[in-house]
Amino acid sequence: MGQTEFEPWNDPQAKPLIQFRGVTKRFGDFTAIDNQSFDIFEQEFFALLGPSGCGKTTMMRMLAGFETPTEGTILLGGQDIAPIPPNRRAVNMMFQSYALFPHLTVWENIAFGLKRDRLDKESIKARVAEMLKLTRLEQFASRKPHQISGGQRQRVALARSLAKAPKLLLLDEPLGALDAKLRQDTQFELMDIQEKTGTTFVIVTHDQEEAMTVASRVAVMDHGRIVQADTPARIYEQPNSVYVADFIGEVTIIDGTATPEGDGYEITHAEGLPPLFVKTDKSFARGQACHLAIRPEKVAISAEKPDGRRNMLRGRILDIAYLGNISTYLVELPNGKIVKAQTANTRRLANRPFTWEDEVWLSWSDTAAVLLEG
Amino acid sequence: MRRAILILVPYLWLLALFLVPFLIVLKISLSDAELSIPPYTPKLDLTAGWAGIKEFLAGLDFENFEFLTTDDLYWKAYLSSLQIAVISTVMSLLVGYPIAYGMANAPDHWRPTLMMLVILPFWTSFLIRVYSWMGILSTEGYLNQLLIGMGLISEPLTILNTNTAVYIGIVYTYLPFMILPVYSALERMDASLLEAAEDLGCSRITAFWLVTVPLSRNGIIAGCFLVFIPAIGEFVIPSLLGGSRTLMIGKVLWEEFFNNRDWPVASTVAVILLLILIIPIILFQRNEQKQREAEG
């Protein structure tokens, strides 16, 4: 590791660009944002991730200035932004619908914000040219929005919102309207542009893969609260709740009770089945209800009983989902519980070792599962 | 502040030039006729303060409304307006539906042109469109010339200055209002529904009655109201095409006002006309509302 990690949220000296302080937003009786406090740092690529209606869009619209918090304050660079109307904020937004002005050309769309700042003609020209180059749109400058493709429109929207060099760029489902293939390419392009310009990005998305790919930190939201905000790896490997574990990727959740045992806990989960063991530094009371979350790719599947594993369960293959590069097995335990296991298909299909109704062994290491409070 | 100006300017304009005038009509309908200018009493004298308002209220009565119930001219005029409006509406539907149906089934590239042809008369002067029938329907008019020339009749028909001419005039001038909503309902209909109906054993005609007509119901209702509501208060058509025996309330109001100079009675006629119109207007609004909700 030659490079130092970019982790300002772990640095007590770092000054956050945006601070939410006890922010609540209510629409009538409905609480969209429930007393949230968190920080976003300069040059971060921060993703707000959650299902529709979780409050992520409201959060973004408060930053842009289209909604005001009911309670609490939002600070931008240490300054309360509540009294600043959207047109005076050093914040720009890329809209989900792109909101490109249909009566203006691509060039005029990008120049729109610059003209509002009363810049002189030469600097506007230079800046628009720079933006067109950044987003590879030079040859489309004189076209109207309906004369270009969806992917190009997306880049115009990005260029337009970046043109004013905002301190903070908000992106509302920026890739939602693109097809799957284009979306992947554009994700990398977004990251590239974010790095080049050094702008702080806050992205709202419901697509967990997108959030994991682009963001430096992901905030998983549910019912107006941020449940967990952390790096993609930690969100995946160390979810702090069943909700997060379940929302991100595939997982099997086993309910049980904890009993302290060595440097971890033994989990009793079903009568007649051996207890499971998990290493953890969290502390649970004896007999406390808990959940064990296991990612399917961490579960090994074998025909013979494996050696030297504390976590071993016997079951029957109920279903196989063949996805090309990997296969997911749904294995039913004697008590009816279904556990997912995944294997990479390194061999050809003809040699696949298991089939429906096969009796198999599932096993995983002491550190593979995550123990969560009930 | 800016929002307040935006709301207040059109608001005040409408208050001053729509609501206030209407309240004046209401007030005069409750006053007595007098041979002066303006030819009615009492007048509201606000300079006299509360006493003025009291005196004003004391002068109000329902005499004019009672008068309208005693003179059967008004009853007959209201009833005959309703009758003429109903008959013309039904005739418009019978004429308009096949046109709308034909348009909805015309090839795609024809439809904008057909649409324009339906809308075009709407932009032409209403007065001229009504007038154009005077030359056609008169005793020595083009229609009689044609029919006599073909040997179908020997004596000219009297059509102008009868209710028949009024029906023709209303159907002719309001036809676009019937065609457009029916057409837009039919045009939106999925053609595969008819194929499904035939696949399930309907003949073309039963498919029309069981699928097409129910699905164009909202268009039919909207079209009928759009013809019926203005037809009731119509003045120009009965005056030009109708005869002295054609009674329509708009015409009565005009004559009370301009010929008899009886402002209180004219105002009373207006108030009652509005009361009659309120029911179809509310029904129409409800139909539109329902349709909007159905479309999400």
Next chain:
Amino acid sequence: MRRMTWFNATSLTLGFAFLYLPMVILIVYSFNASKLVTVWAGFSTRWYATLLQNEAFLDAAWVTLRVAVISSTIATILGTMAAYVLVRAGRFAGRTLFSGMIYAPLVMPEVITGLSLLLLFIGIGLDRGVLTIVLAHTTFSMCYVSVVVSSRLVSFDRSLEEAALDLGCSPAEAFRLVTLPIIAPAVISGWLLAFTLSLDDLVIASFTAGPSSTTLPIKIWSSIRLGVSPEINALSTILIGIVSAGVITASLITKRASLRQQADEQAAQRT
């Protein structure tokens, strides 16, 4: 599956014949040499010549044109404001009354509108003339404008305005630079509608016009009450000609624009 059967063809032919024959006859007979309107006596343009020398008609036409231009322009401004209020202003005291006053004039019989405005003008002692007709026409046509404009505003993507604010526009600038150019077609058709309604109106103008401010419809009315006249046929032909030219041009422009848009979109898909 569209069916162009003989039934459809017949109903379209008869229907459009019904809509257009009366006007065609009117136009043909305006070129009739005879004073007897129903007897054809050879081609002539003499009635156009008499019409153009008739000062009373020319004066009335001038009054009508002035009234129509002024009233439709004010009505477009007020109607657009009203539409904006209806669609965007959210809740305010008296909103129901406001939307009621926008929709009521659309279904109000003209005789009532005319009568009530006349009573108002007499009540406040305003002399009847061009001004009173303009006030009357503005009032009812602003409601038509606001219906046309608000139906466009309803489908207007609000994020366009938000984007303008986000890029530094004040609300007024956002309206001028973004909203107005986009809803312009609806505003223009609102103006055209108001203009036509004003040109066309007989009943309300009869109530609100003074002796010195006779409009063209009032003039036509007083001469056709006596029966068909060849001069009026000529006048009708001129009016029908102007309107048809206008409507056909407008629809050709829209058609060309939509074809170009389609071609552009197809081209965009290919790049």
